[in-house]
Amino acid sequence: MKLEGEQTLLRVHVRNTDKHRWSAVTDALVERARKKQLAGATVLRGIFGLDVAGNLLESSRWSLVEHVPMIVEFVDGSAKIGPFLSDVAEIVHEGLATLERAHVMVYRHSQAQADKAALRLDVPGPVAAFSTLPNDEEFPIMKLSEEGQLLRVFIGESDQWQGQPLFRAIVLKAKELGLAGATVLRGPMGFGASSRVHTAKLLDVSTDLPIIVELVDAADKIQLLLPFLDEAVTEGLITVESVRVLHYRQRA
Secondary structure: OEEEEEEEEEEEEEEOOOEEOOEEHHHHHHHHHHHOOOOOEEEEEOOEEEOOOOOEEEOOOOOOOOOOEEEEEEEEOHHHHHHHHHHHHHHOOOEEEEEEEEEEEEEOOOHHHHHHHHOOOEOOOOOOOOOOOOOOOOOHHHHHOEEEEEEEEEEEOOOEEOOEEHHHHHHHHHHHHOOOEEEEEEOOEEEOOOOOEEEOEOOEOOOOOEEEEEEEEOHHHHHHHHHHHHHHOOOOEEEEEEEEEEEEOOOO
8 A cells, every 4th residue: 555745865975984883884874773763774885976075985996995985865754864863973973964855655565554654754745845854943953954955967887078987077077176975876777868778687797887976065066067067968867956964074
C-alpha cells in the first residue's frame, strides 16, 4: 500500500577517511541514526570531488589510502531530523550538510507497517519551501544554517571537455571559483537523452556509465558556475534545488 506526505531530506557530505573515535564517520552516522530510530539511511560513495576546505578528493593507483567524497542521506520527519542534527555536529568535525523538503511516497506490505509509517508523514498538499524542515526555535542548531542551492549535473562518463573527462573539468572549475564542495557519483545503470541504456556488468564493463556531479553553495556562487556549464555540457541535464546548509569545521 502507498502513503504520501512531506518529510525532510538530510544529506551529510564527508570524506571516506574521516573518523569518529575508532570507526568511520559514515558508519557512526548510520549507527547513531539506527539508535535514534530514524526511518532509514543511505551511504553514497563518490569517485571524485572537493571537500569543504577546497582539497581535491580522488582515488590514485599510487596512493595506499583512497580519499573520496561520501554522502549519507536520511529521510524522516522534522521531529526526528531536528534532534539528529546535534548528533551530526558531534560526529562530523569537517564537512557540510544540506536540508530540503521532500515529498515522499512510502510503500508498505501490511496495514500495521503502513500505520506506523503514517505517523511520520505530514498532511500532503501545497507546501512552501523549507516549511517541513526543523525550526530554529525548537532546534537552535538550525540558526547556524544558511540558505543555499544544490546543483546536480547529469552527464555520461565518456563526456569530454578540452581533452579531459567533463566531470573532472566541472569539479576543477568549481575549485577555481571557490565553491564549498563537490561530489562525483557514478551510477551502475541508467540512460540519457539518447534513451540508450548504459550499464556495468561483470563481463561487459561500460566506459559510459551515468555520472552525477553535485555542488553545494550559496546561490550567487552557484550562479558563477552556470556560464561554464552552458558551454561545456552539450548533452545532459541540470537541476537546481533550494536547501539549507550547515557547515562543520575542525574543532580542537
